[in-house]
Amino acid sequence: MRMVMRSRFTRLGRLGEVSTVAKCSKCGSKAVIKIPYARMNLCEMHFIEYFEGRVATTVKKYDLLKEGESVLVAVSGGKDSVALLSALTAVAPELRLKVMPLHIHLGLGEYSDESLRVTKEVSRKLGVNTFILSLEEVVGATIPELSAKSSRPPCAVCGLVKRYVLNAAAIEWGVDAVATGHHIDDLAPYALKNILLGDMGAALKLAPVTTGEEGYLARRVRPLYEVTERECLIYAIIKGLPFVKTLCPNVFLGGMDALIRRFLYELDLRHPGVKLRFMRSLARMATRYGVSQARTQAELTRCKYCGLPSRSDVCGFCRLTERVLGSPAGPMVREALKDVRASSH
Ligand SMILES: [Zn+2]
Numbered sequence: 231m232r233m234v235m236r237s238r239f240t241r242l243g244r245l246g247e248v249s250t251v252a253k254c255s256k257c258g259s260k261a262v263i264k265i266p267y268a269r270m271n272l273c274e275m276h277f278i279e280y281f282e283g284r285v286a287t288t289v290k291k292y293d294l295l296k297e298g299e300s301v302l303v304a305v306s307g308g309k310d311s312v313a314l315l316s317a318l319t320a321v322a323p324e325l326r327l328k329v330m331p332l333h334i335h336l337g338l339g340e341y342s343d344e345s346l347r348v349t350k351e352v353s354r355k356l357g358v359n360t361f362i363l364s365l366e367e368v369v370g371a372t373i374p375e376l377s378a379k380s381s382r383p384p385c386a387v388c389g390l391v392k393r394y395v396l397n398a399a400a401i402e403w404g405v406d407a408v409a410t411g412h413h414i415d416d417l418a419p420y421a422l423k424n425i426l427l428g429d430m431g432a433a434l435k436l437a438p439v440t441t442g443e444e445g446y447l448a449r450r451v452r453p454l455y456e457v458t459e460r461e462c463l464i465y466a467i468i469k470g471l472p473f474v475k476t477l478c479p480n481v482f483l484g485g486m487d488a489l490i491r492r493f494l495y496e497l498d499l500r501h502p503g504v505k506l507r508f509m510r511s512l513a514r515m516a517t518r519y520g521v522s523q524a525r526t527q528a529e530l531t532r533c534k535y536c537g538l539p540s541r542s543d544v545c546g547f548c549r550l551t552e553r554v555l556g557s558p559a560g561p562m563v564r565e566a567l568k569d570v571r572a573s574s575h
């Protein structure tokens with residue numbers, strides 16, 4: 231036990247969080263993390279309470295989920311989705327939510343196998359039943375294959391597939407909303423980039439919630455809207471939860487995105503809380519202008535193959551799979567999701 235505790239502290243120590251003499255602002259015991267914008271140092275126990283409390287407050291403040299609702303949680307096995315699943319599971323009894331985790335095996339070689347292994351271990355630790363869907367088993371092709379045969383970048387294909395499967399699962403299972411592990415450090419740089427490029431509509435879609443439509447388009451919620459990447463990492467470590475430590479093999483960190491990310495990071499170091507105020511004002515604007523709802527109704531129709539949302543008569547997923555595999559895979563995915571749900575009972 232002592233060894234475990236020590237190695238855990240060493241790992242936190244290496245993050246350079248707080249000085250060794252810093253005391254928790256709530257109880258006076260040894261602090262492990264500093265929360266600059268709240269001017270607090272917290273011990274392990276009070277940090278967990280803070281993190282989970284913040285997730286619960288976000289859910290209530292932005293009306294992401296109502297009492298009695300069910301939420302599909304996208305779990306990739308990375309630290310953010312692991313933190314999301316753990317925190318939502320912890321606050322579910324208080325908020326009266328039903329948490330339903332889903333992991334999609336994307337066929338990205340070793341990386342995907344490790345992600346699946348970690349997801350299973352986390353689920354076991356948290357005592358939750360995670361649904362697993364293998365892209366290769368269902369459509370007969372992996373992300374690299376779909377990408378190569380369509381000549382589209384793997385990240386674009388991956389994003390399209392994940393969005394499609396998550397929405398299809400929510401619709402097929404009658405779940406009220408889909409929750410993703412996007413935190414403020416994912417969302418703020420992207421929002422600022424869109425504003426700089428003059429696409430206010432795209433920026434406003436990064437609000438904590440985008441509305442859905444019954445039986446067709448699931449509501450999307452972001453319970454980690456007000457927590458940072460660093461907080462997700464430290465929460466997962468303190469909770470002793472495993473997570474995939476390597477980056478996706480397709481990830482590309484460069485260009486304008488990286489510059490904006492660095493700028494926001496440094497700005498927030500000097501002016502703690504500025505990033506949070508920026509995203510809160512964005513959320514208020516999204517509510518005021520009702521952007522997500524207007525876009526949904528005006529721009530989307532139903533795919534003629536699978537019946538799910540589309541900008542034209544065939545949805546992006548059915549178009550991609552029809553081109554690569556010869557027939558649209560949307561209906562197959564919907565069928566497979568029915569079996570996934572049934573076989574886990
Ligand atoms: Zn404390």
Ligand SMILES: [Zn+2]
Pocket residue numbers: 533534535536537538544545546547548549558560
């Ligand atoms: Zn379709």
